[in-house]
Amino acid sequence: MTIFMQSLIxxxxxxxxxxxxxxxxxxxxxxxxxxxxxxxxxxxxxMYGTFYLFTLFNIDPFISIVVIIPLMFLYGGFLQKMFxxxxxxxxxxxxxxxxxxxxxxxxxxxxxxxxxxxxxxSTSYSSSSFDILGISISTPLLISFAITAVITxxxxxxxxxxxxxxxxxxxxxxxxxAQLMGINVKRMSIIAFGLGASLAGAAGALISxxxxxFPQVGSTFTLKAFVITVLGGMGSIVGxxxxxxxxxxxxxxxxxxxxxxxxxVVVFVLFLLVLLLKPSGLMGKSNV
Amino acid sequence: xxxLFKNIGVLPAMAGLVVIVLLFLLPRFVESTYALHIxxxxxxxxxxxxxxxxxxxxxxxxxxxxxxxxxxGAYTTMxxxxxxxxxxxxxxxxxxxxxxxxxxxxxxxxxxxxxxYFVLASIAVAEIFRVSALNLKDLTNGAEGILATDIPxxxxxxxxxxxxxxxVPFYYxxxxxxxxxxxxxxxLQNSKLGYYFQAIREDQDAAHSLGISLTIYKNVALSISAxxxxxxxxLYAVYVGFIDPSTVLALDLSVQIVLICIIGGIGTIFGPVIxxxxxxxxxxALRSNVIGESLIxxxxxxxxxxxxxxxxxxxxxAHVLIYGVLVVVVILFMPDGVLGFAKKLAFGKRKEAA
Numbered sequence: 001m002t003i004f005m006q007s008l009i010x011x012x013x014x015x016x017x018x019x020x021x022x023x024x025x026x027x028x029x030x031x032x033x034x035x036x037x038x039x040x041x042x043x044x045x046x047m048y049g050t051f052y053l054f055t056l057f058n059i060d061p062f063i064s065i066v067v068i069i070p071l072m073f074l075y076g077g078f079l080q081k082m083f084x085x086x087x088x089x090x091x092x093x094x095x096x097x098x099x100x101x102x103x104x105x106x107x108x109x110x111x112x113x114x115x116x117x118x119x120x121x122s123t124s125y126s127s128s129s130f131d132i133l134g135i136s137i138s139t140p141l142l143i144s145f146a147i148t149a150v151i152t153x154x155x156x157x158x159x160x161x162x163x164x165x166x167x168x169x170x171x172x173x174x175x176x177x178a179q180l181m182g183i184n185v186k187r188m189s190i191i192a193f194g195l196g197a198s199l200a201g202a203a204g205a206l207i208s209x210x211x212x213x214f215p216q217v218g219s220t221f222t223l224k225a226f227v228i229t230v231l232g233g234m235g236s237i238v239g240x241x242x243x244x245x246x247x248x249x250x251x252x253x254x255x256x257x258x259x260x261x262x263x264x265v266v267v268f269v270l271f272l273l274v275l276l277l278k279p280s281g282l283m284g285k286s287n288v
Numbered sequence: 289x290x291x292l293f294k295n296i297g298v299l300p301a302m303a304g305l306v307v308i309v310l311l312f313l314l315p316r317f318v319e320s321t322y323a324l325h326i327x328x329x330x331x332x333x334x335x336x337x338x339x340x341x342x343x344x345x346x347x348x349x350x351x352x353x354x355x356x357x358x359x360x361g362a363y364t365t366m367x368x369x370x371x372x373x374x375x376x377x378x379x380x381x382x383x384x385x386x387x388x389x390x391x392x393x394x395x396x397x398x399x400x401x402x403x404x405y406f407v408l409a410s411i412a413v414a415e416i417f418r419v420s421a422l423n424l425k426d427l428t429n430g431a432e433g434i435l436a437t438d439i440p441x442x443x444x445x446x447x448x449x450x451x452x453x454x455x456v457p458f459y460y461x462x463x464x465x466x467x468x469x470x471x472x473x474x475x476l477q478n479s480k481l482g483y484y485f486q487a488i489r490e491d492q493d494a495a496h497s498l499g500i501s502l503t504i505y506k507n508v509a510l511s512i513s514a515x516x517x518x519x520x521x522x523l524y525a526v527y528v529g530f531i532d533p534s535t536v537l538a539l540d541l542s543v544q545i546v547l548i549c550i551i552g553g554i555g556t557i558f559g560p561v562i563x564x565x566x567x568x569x570x571x572x573a574l575r576s577n578v579i580g581e582s583l584i585x586x587x588x589x590x591x592x593x594x595x596x597x598x599x600x601x602x603x604x605x606a607h608v609l610i611y612g613v614l615v616v617v618v619i620l621f622m623p624d625g626v627l628g629f630a631k632k633l634a635f636g637k638r639k640e641a642a
Contacts (some may be wrong), residue, residue, distance in 0.1 A: 262419070
């Protein structure tokens with residue numbers, strides 16, 4: 001039972017970060033109907049940014065998100081304006097391939113600049129943990145979960161309460177109708193991609209104390225982001241939040257009972273089952 | 289002439305024959321093993337690209353999990369050769385059978401989904417195979433991979449035809465495979481089956497309402513495509529002599545397979561050929577650092593400068609970068625691929641002249 005509780009708790013903690021990755025992906029999909037295959041690579045950029053902020057300027061990885069989020073927002077907006085906007089009306093496969101291409105360019109440029117060596121960001125608290133009722137909780141995971149929660153709440157507030165947030169949701173609901181209502185759809189797309197990128201970057205910053213950092217780290221997270229987004233229902237932010245945590249728990253419990261090597265298979269089988277049984281995802285076609 | 293050949297002009301047919309004859313004679317004149325190596329890589333790429341093209345280009349089902357079939361061919365042939373002493377020219381057939389079986393299973397699951405969902409499902413299935421190959425260590429050696437120690441010589445009636453010590457037998461095998469896939473593509477393009485495929489690509493609901501069974505024909509397309517892809521995988525495994533999950537079952541490989549077609553032009557017979565001819569030499573040039581060296585030798589970049597050192601150190605690692613840059617450029621500026629772009633250019637000029 002302790003083992004079960006232990007893996008449940010650590011699954012929930014890591015699931016918070018997965019939720020952040022999934023929310024970013026789902027906002028991009030919701031607003032533009034583009035599946036962002038470069039999502040994991042955006043996360044990788046966040047990891048590298050955090051790593052160099054830490055080694056060069058000694059900025060704590062959890063504080064560095066203050067820098068990473070706006071930087072990644074600008075970068076995402078740039079990608080949207082320069083590349084994605086040009087192919088919005090074309091075949092979905094072209095959009096997929098374009099984002100795959102952008103992802104390859106990002107990961108390989110990083111490899112050129114910083115080599116493909118594995119980097120480790122070790123802080124004083126990287127491997128520290130504390131016990132509650134016999135369950136050990138990793139300190140960096142707990143801090144990152146808390147920050148994730150704050151970011152998610154702020155995001156919900158932004159999307160539900162502000163004018164821009166409502167305009168983004170309107171665009172996601174019906175692009176043409178939103179345009180007719182006088183919403184600048186292109187601008188909303190840029191903001192949406194910027195948001196997605198900054199959430200991926202923030203997730204990268206949050207996991208950098210606990211993960212290896214290398215140029216190809218993105219593809220694992222891109223795949224996870226798909227699973228989370230589809231599981232939650234494409235475009236549903238509530239769904240992505242829930243399914244992020246669900247995937248974290250499934251991975252963690254699957255790892256314990258089937259062995260660490262098979263935990264990814266557990267996730268993909270779950271993914272296929274959802275695709276087959278309920279392709280619209282857990283939260284169906286709800287808006288935001 | 290048979291009616292099948294009526295839509296080919298005499299001139300292109302002659303030119304094609306000349307090219308094929310020249311390709312068959314090439315190893316007699318070319319001594320350089322490096323040139324043969326590049327040719328074999330191009331052949332393997334054409335086979336993978338053309339096989340994907342049958343499903344992605346003609347039937348419109350964008351599988352980004354084709355490494356599964358490549359890996360099935362590679363692993364089956366290699367495992368039979370290393371662990372059961374089955375020679376590769378028999379193992380290839382088993383590989384094809386396994387790929388067919390896998391394709392039928394994957395098809396029955398993934399073809400219930402459409403568009404982006406199908407793409408995601410195909411990736412997920414391929415990832416399941418990769419992780420399984422990593423974990424089933426008793427069967428596949430896991431992450432260590434399988435290294436071929438020696439290939440048994442090919443004998444027919446006691447006379448040794450080849451002992452696979454040079455690259456020439458691989459060259460001919462590759463060439464025959466290429467001709468086979470091109471022939472299959474061409475036959476399909478002009479057959480009823482091919483028209484069904486293209487009807488599904490253009491509008492699957494319309495095709496369905498005309499009585500074309502989507503499940504059956506999508507699975508047929510996938511099966512043909514998978515079997516041919518496994519040929520490329522088997523040839524690659526025996527030729528390179530080493531396979532592991534991160535080379536033959538990786539997402540990167542699936543993406544490369546798609547890119548070969550996209551860059552050349554999908555849904556055309558020669559698109560994948562052009563794609564392979566563009567991609568393989570480019571990425572090999574980067575890998576072997578020809579570009580970096582030539583920049584330094586031509587005096588553009590000094591070898592002693594920091595940038596020159598950086599180039600020689602790192603450029604060879606980034607051969608995949610060129611795939612990324614190319615696909616972005618192609619998607620944004622030549623959505624019909626290099627072949628389509630060239631056609632458009634030629635057509636545009638003709639229009640101007642008229």
